[in-house]
Amino acid sequence: MPDLKTSTKTPQSTAPYREITPEAIIFGILIGVVMNAAITYSGLKIGFTIGGSAIAAVLGWGVLRGILRKGTILENNIAQTVASSVNTSNSGVIFTLPVLFLLGIEMNPVWAIAATTAGAILGVAFIIPTRKQMIEFERLRFPTGTAVAAVLKSPGEGVQKAGILLAGIAVSMLVFFFTQAHILGLPTYGSFGIPGLTNEALDVGAMISSIGIPWPETFDFKWAIAPFAIGAGFITGRAGLVVLAGGILAYFVVTPFAYEWGWLPDGTSASNAASVARGAMNRPLGIGLLMGGAFVGLVHAIPSIKAAMGSMRKKPAAGEERDELPLKVLGIAVLLAFIVLFTAARATITDGSVGQALLIAGVGTAWMWFAGIVIAQCTGMTDWSPISGMALLTVMLCLLMTDNQVLPAVLIGAAVCVAITECADMMQDLKTGHLVGASPRKQQILELLAAVIGPAVCILVVTLLAARNTQEYGVPFGPGTDSPAPQADALKGVIDGIRGGDAPIPLFAMGGVMGALLSFSGLAGLGVLVGLSMYLPLMYLLPYGLGCLIQMRLTKSKGAAWTESMGVPFAAGLIVGEGLLGILFAGIQVLGG
Amino acid sequence: MMQRTANILLVIGTATAALSGASARLPWREVVIERGVAQAEFLAFEVSLGGEVIAQKGAALDEGLCSKLDALGFSSIKVRSPAIPMELLDLNSATGEVLAEAVLLPGEIEVINKGRLIDPILTARAAAASVEFSTDSTPPRLSQDITLPAELRVSTFLNDKALATLAAAGVSQVPVKRAQPFRWHDWPGRWAFLLSISVMGVAVSIKRRALATISDAGRNEGSMSELKMNLFALAAAVDQLAEEAAQLSAAEIHAKLDPLIEGPSYTFVENRNVLKAAAGITVFADVMDPFSRGERQLARAWSASVDGHEGEARASLVRAVPLLHAATDAFPS
Numbered sequence: 001m002p003d004l005k006t007s008t009k010t011p012q013s014t015a016p017y018r019e020i021t022p023e024a025i026i027f028g029i030l031i032g033v034v035m036n037a038a039i040t041y042s043g044l045k046i047g048f049t050i051g052g053s054a055i056a057a058v059l060g061w062g063v064l065r066g067i068l069r070k071g072t073i074l075e076n077n078i079a080q081t082v083a084s085s086v087n088t089s090n091s092g093v094i095f096t097l098p099v100l101f102l103l104g105i106e107m108n109p110v111w112a113i114a115a116t117t118a119g120a121i122l123g124v125a126f127i128i129p130t131r132k133q134m135i136e137f138e139r140l141r142f143p144t145g146t147a148v149a150a151v152l153k154s155p156g157e158g159v160q161k162a163g164i165l166l167a168g169i170a171v172s173m174l175v176f177f178f179t180q181a182h183i184l185g186l187p188t189y190g191s192f193g194i195p196g197l198t199n200e201a202l203d204v205g206a207m208i209s210s211i212g213i214p215w216p217e218t219f220d221f222k223w224a225i226a227p228f229a230i231g232a233g234f235i236t237g238r239a240g241l242v243v244l245a246g247g248i249l250a251y252f253v254v255t256p257f258a259y260e261w262g263w264l265p266d267g268t269s270a271s272n273a274a275s276v277a278r279g280a281m282n283r284p285l286g287i288g289l290l291m292g293g294a295f296v297g298l299v300h301a302i303p304s305i306k307a308a309m310g311s312m313r314k315k316p317a318a319g320e321e322r323d324e325l326p327l328k329v330l331g332i333a334v335l336l337a338f339i340v341l342f343t344a345a346r347a348t349i350t351d352g353s354v355g356q357a358l359l360i361a362g363v364g365t366a367w368m369w370f371a372g373i374v375i376a377q378c379t380g381m382t383d384w385s386p387i388s389g390m391a392l393l394t395v396m397l398c399l400l401m402t403d404n405q406v407l408p409a410v411l412i413g414a415a416v417c418v419a420i421t422e423c424a425d426m427m428q429d430l431k432t433g434h435l436v437g438a439s440p441r442k443q444q445i446l447e448l449l450a451a452v453i454g455p456a457v458c459i460l461v462v463t464l465l466a467a468r469n470t471q472e473y474g475v476p477f478g479p480g481t482d483s484p485a486p487q488a489d490a491l492k493g494v495i496d497g498i499r500g501g502d503a504p505i506p507l508f509a510m511g512g513v514m515g516a517l518l519s520f521s522g523l524a525g526l527g528v529l530v531g532l533s534m535y536l537p538l539m540y541l542l543p544y545g546l547g548c549l550i551q552m553r554l555t556k557s558k559g560a561a562w563t564e565s566m567g568v569p570f571a572a573g574l575i576v577g578e579g580l581l582g583i584l585f586a587g588i589q590v591l592g593g
Numbered sequence: 594m595m596q597r598t599a600n601i602l603l604v605i606g607t608a609t610a611a612l613s614g615a616s617a618r619l620p621w622r623e624v625v626i627e628r629g630v631a632q633a634e635f636l637a638f639e640v641s642l643g644g645e646v647i648a649q650k651g652a653a654l655d656e657g658l659c660s661k662l663d664a665l666g667f668s669s670i671k672v673r674s675p676a677i678p679m680e681l682l683d684l685n686s687a688t689g690e691v692l693a694e695a696v697l698l699p700g701e702i703e704v705i706n707k708g709r710l711i712d713p714i715l716t717a718r719a720a721a722a723s724v725e726f727s728t729d730s731t732p733p734r735l736s737q738d739i740t741l742p743a744e745l746r747v748s749t750f751l752n753d754k755a756l757a758t759l760a761a762a763g764v765s766q767v768p769v770k771r772a773q774p775f776r777w778h779d780w781p782g783r784w785a786f787l788l789s790i791s792v793m794g795v796a797v798s799i800k801r802r803a804l805a806t807i808s809d810a811g812r813n814e815g816s817m818s819e820l821k822m823n824l825f826a827l828a829a830a831v832d833q834l835a836e837e838a839a840q841l842s843a844a845e846i847h848a849k850l851d852p853l854i855e856g857p858s859y860t861f862v863e864n865r866n867v868l869k870a871a872a873g874i875t876v877f878a879d880v881m882d883p884f885s886r887g888e889r890q891l892a893r894a895w896s897a898s899v900d901g902h903e904g905e906a907r908a909s910l911v912r913a914v915p916l917l918h919a920a921t922d923a924f925p926s
Contacts, residue, residue, distance in 0.1 A: 017897055017905035073896040103750070136885035137878065139862060156847060156899025245604075253608050254615050262671075265620045266637070266650070281615035307878030320912070323886065404689065406750070434885075437893025437909065473709040480710045496748040500691040502772035510614040513790060514607060521603065521797045522804040530607070560863065561855060 018072045020442050024079040027063055029450065031056050031079075032086025033457050035583060040090045040458040042586035044098065044465065044483040049091040051144055053428060054576040055583050056083035057151040065155075073152050077438050080148060081429045082450045088425040089120055089454035092417030093462060095391050096410055098488035099495065101466050101476035105407055108347075109463050112411060115344040116455035119368065119415030121337040123422030124448045125330045126369045127376055131430050131440060132308035132323070133301060140380025143235035145431030147572035152436050154569075161569050168573015169580070172227035176578045179225050180585045189225065200225060201539050217270035218256040222539040229540050231574030232383035233547020234567060237555070240382050242526060244545035246533025250282040274538070284504035286534030287389045288511020289518070293527020294374040296519035325444045333448065338365055341415055348408040357408075360401050364412040367394060371416060372423035378532055379424040380431075381525050382544070386535055388487050391417045392494050396503055404499050422451050547571065599799035606793035613789055616782035617775065622674040624654070628663040631656045634672035675773035681766050684759055690769035692749045698762035701743035709735045718744070816867040821924055823864070824884070827857040828917040831891065835910040838903075846906045847898035854895060858888055872925045879923040887916030 018024075035052045043049040060079040064071025071079075093116060100107045134140050154162045179199050182188045188199045195210035196203035205221040215221070233240055251274055258264055258281060259273040268276045316322050338361065345364075346357035371390045379385045394416040398409035426447050433443050465483055466476035477485040497503055511534075515527030533541055551571075555563045621637035634654040640647040642665060648658055654672060662670060679693035705715065711726070711733040719726055722741050729736045743762075749755055751767065759767060777783060830853050838846055861884070869877040890913035897905035 015902075017900070017902045072900040072902070074893070132882070132885075137881050139865070153896070153899070156895065249608055249611055254611050257612055258615055262621070262638070263616060263619050277615075280618050284618075285611060285614055303874040304878070307874060307882075311878065311882040317915075404750070434889055435892060437889050437891070437896050472706060474704065474706045475709075479712045480715060482710070492748070496691055496750075497772075499689075499750050500748075500770035500772055501774065502770070504618065506617050506775045507614060510610070510617065510786065514610050514614070514793065517790065517793045517797055518603075518607065521800045523800075534611070561859070564859070565855065 017074070018070065019074040019439065020078055020446065021075055023064060023068055023070075024060075024075045025082055025446070027060065028056065028079040028082025028446075029086055029453065031059055032083035032450065033453065034587075035083065035087040036090050036454055036457045037461050038583060038586040038590050039087065040094055040461040041465065041483075041590050042582075043090060043094045043487075044462070044477065044485045045589065049094070050579055050582040050586070051084065051425075051428075052087035052579075052583070053080050053084040053144060053148045053425070053432070054151060054579045056080035056087075057148050058576060058580060061151075061155075073155070073436050074438050076152055077429075077433055077436050078442070078446060080152075080432070081443050082446050084425050084429060085124075085422070085447045085450040086454045086457070088421045089116065089418045089451070090458040091387050092116065092119070092391075092419070092421045093414060093455060093458040094485065095388050095487040096395070096414040096417050096491065097459065097462060098466075098477045098483075098485040099491045100407065100410055102478050102485065102488060102492045103406060103495070105410075107407065107411075109459055111344045111347055112414065112459050113456050114340050115411045115415040116418045116459065117452050118337040118340040118344070119418035120422050120451035120455055121333050121448065122341070122365060122368050122415075123372055123419030124426050124444070124451050125333040125337070126372050126419070127423040127426050128325055128330060128444050129309060129312060129327070130305065130373060130376065131427070132311060133304050134376060134380055134427060135431055135434050137304055137308060138301075138380075140377070140427075140431075141236050141239070142380050142428050142431035143232040143383040143571075144379075144575060145428035146235050146435065146568065147231065147575040148428070148432045149435035150569050150572035151576055152432065157569070161565070164566060165569040165573045165576075168231070168570040169577035170573075172231070172574040172577025173581045175225060175227050176581050180581075183585050183588055216256065218259045218273045220251050220255065220274035220538055221542075223542045224537075224539040226540060226543055226578065227574040228578040229543040230547040230550070231571040233544035233549075234551045234571035234574075235547075236382055236544075237548060237551040239525075240529075240548040241545060241552070242523075242529040243382055243533040243541055244548070246286075246530035247536070247538045247541035247545070249530070250278070250286065250534040251538040254282055254285075278537070280504075281507065282534045283389070284507035285511040285514075286531045286536075287386070287393060288508040288513075289515035289527055289531025289534060290374065290378075290386060290389065290511075291393070291508070291531075292512030292515030292517075293519040293525070293529075293531055294370075294377060294515070295512075296516045297377065297525055297528060298370070298373060300519070321439060321441065323440050325441055325448070334365075338362075341365065341412070344411055344415075345408050348411055349402060349405060350407075356402065360398050360408060360412050363397065363401065364394065364416055367397065368416050368419040372420045374528070375420040376423045376427045377525060377528055380427060381529060382532060384532055384536060384540075384544075385421070385424045386532060387417055387421060388490065389535055390420055391487075391491060393508075395491065395495060396498055399495065399498050406495060409495075418455055422447075595799055596803045599796045599803060602792055602796035603800065606789050606791075606796055610786055610789035610793060613782040613785035616785075617780055620674060621671045622773075622779070623669045623781070624672050625669050626654075626659050626662050626667055628660050629656050630659055632659070632672075634676050637671045637673045640667075640670070675771050677771050679768045680771050682769050684756060684765055684767060687751045687767050687769055688753075688756065690751045690767075692745060692747055692751065693768040693770045695744045695747045696749075696759065696764060696767055698743040698745065698758065698764070701762055702740050703743040705735060705739050705741060707735050707738050711735060816864070817871055817925075820861060820864050820867050823857040823861040824880075824917075824924060825921055827853060827861065828914075828921050830857070831887070831910065831913050831917055835907070835914050838907040838910050841903070843898040843901050843903040843906055846903060846910070847895065850891065850895045850898065854891060858891065862888075868924075876923065876925055880920050883916045883919035883923065887913045887920060890916060 039049050057080040060076040064076055097112055154165050178189045189197050190199040196207035201222040201224050203222045205215040208215045255274050255277040258277045264273055264276050312324050342357055342361040345361045349357055375385045391413050395409050395413040398412045402408050429443055430440055433440055469481045470476050473481045475481055477483050478489055515531050518530055519527035554567055624634055632654045636648055636650055636652045639650045711728055718741055724739055724741055726739050727736050728734055834849055890909045894906045894909035
């Protein structure tokens, strides 16, 4: 039993229970804006972003409870909901909009902000009606949401569990520190002189080769030094193990055969076969699998969604609060956001008709709904969200509808990407809220309002950075600058491919058929999981799979209750620790220029 | 047994479907050779026989080469796909195309600023223009401004603006990309793919049949009665706790809530799918909806008790009671 005398110092109170407060909202906005700017900057440098919920939850304890001396668990939950809502749009923006700078296309920031803000509102409004089905009925794990709940609940979990959480954070920070210690002028893993060990990964194949045992170069066996991936795998458990199967299919079946049979472009070496095969074959097949699997999953979930919607429509009993924002309010939000999106599309199409603007805004909006559900499912099942894959598909669709006009296609793509990141974030936050007993409706209202802040912040950072780079290097982003924008550069390759008539549409279609069949097998989300794992780099799948295996082993030997009460806090610590250090390094990079 | 067979078939089907699907993106394709008949194709690989090079990679499949290969016993050969990765077009017919190579703009220059990171593309451009540069930093950056001939980069989309730039610079022809359109009938992997998909289909149908049998087994009274026992035990315990709560401190409420949340509530959630399999989605939703709301009120009571707000903790417990009873009422008898 937890020892309350040692685990909480809050005096017993008869004052109203604090949930939504000005302090929580102001703190959430401030920390969200700072994280958004820092992560946008670092994301343009390194190509990936960091989620902000866990960081906001940890800082929330320090500020609301430590400094202001009055934060409650639910007030801190509101603070992290607001902060992550403001922060989360950065990946949607930096994976898409910088491609316009790379292609030398002028962008009016006003339309970019308008389109992405509309996307943020649409994302939140579209995903709210699925909360009951995904969180209460399907009980998807949402590993980050579960980890954040562990942080929020830590004051009441007793000394032992709080200690386990802190131990997880410490281990994670220690392991992750040496991946980026060069920022502080300190040695990193790469400088240790261990064969196969680089700053970001341990190449087990190279390590084995270095002791004289032959290892085929086409068998990519790099393990990312990413404690968060082990933590996410642990929280997901057995259900996440399929992810390993998809990774094995892509990297240990398709890649070696494609290389040996000469299917890769001439000049591809054995050591870069995995990366070439991923770009040319595994990624498009994976995206197709993901979409086909998600479509069948959605069709299967219709009865469950109907039942969830039915309970949304029920009138609450006297004195009882509604769980969700009413459908009418969501409908108005969707309509207003759609008008903004249409106006942005109309303003950016050259010689385009109203009908064409309506078409891309309409298809973009419908796509947001479907892609948002796909992303929320992926995040709920594994914690991974294939945002860049969705960006690619969206831009491809919009290019086809606008006779290859890049500006409106990328703007709609950016809006969709922001929408789906908000979908994933909203569901993670609602999962956290469910675990700590928060009011979903209050979280939804604040997420909807706070979501409009984020896009403007990251577009401002992107614009300022582009101006600085242009002045300093002569080009805004890309190779040759301090901000290579790797994801946008990859999107540029795809746009070039589509405009040159070389889009991998047949592979998307074949993957779609395979994904649909897998999801039709009766194993929930099979197509989505296999597709996701073919799409992701193997080096992150391996530690994730290891986390799943450790959880299964512990459940077998120690029991499910022990794993849940002792293992999950440690796994949560692994996720939180890496996030904390990641944002710290991002901040140092910003300050250091 | 059925399940295992289905799983094996599904794995084999998925792996072969992925492999055959991947073959749709080959950088080469196989063409049949006829003696003396030239084809507008180019060899994808070097052809050698017994150490002697017969033809270089990229060689055109002209009459002579076809005859030579035919005489050597080749019936087919791998050629580049697409045959022509680029095509030279007149500027006036290049609208909407994409540059296959960078195009120099004669007479125009581009100043590359000091401080720019030095990458292989910049190095190649400078070398082509015989411009030397120096660096004194790590990572390497230009230590002074350099001037290079201006160019339109590879992959530039030839819209009106790009075409006007080229025309103004006096460029009359541009190299544009040529992709190989996908043709189902020309794709040799189509039968392997269709066969693999059929294997997957068979596996899926066996799996679904096997799962239906498991669902029937899930209707056994034992699992349902255990599930029911957990739910009813939880509802009864929360009833009692809500009644006692007026006399309990926040710490005492917290101490009593932990075993309920980690015990019957957790067990019910973990085994909820037995109910879905046995009673269908509508009944499942009727039970899970109030249960989840009640469960959330318990979590709220827990949070409030940890925060020292016994008033909120008590109120949340009171709110949980009717919700959990609604769940027990909806549970099939």
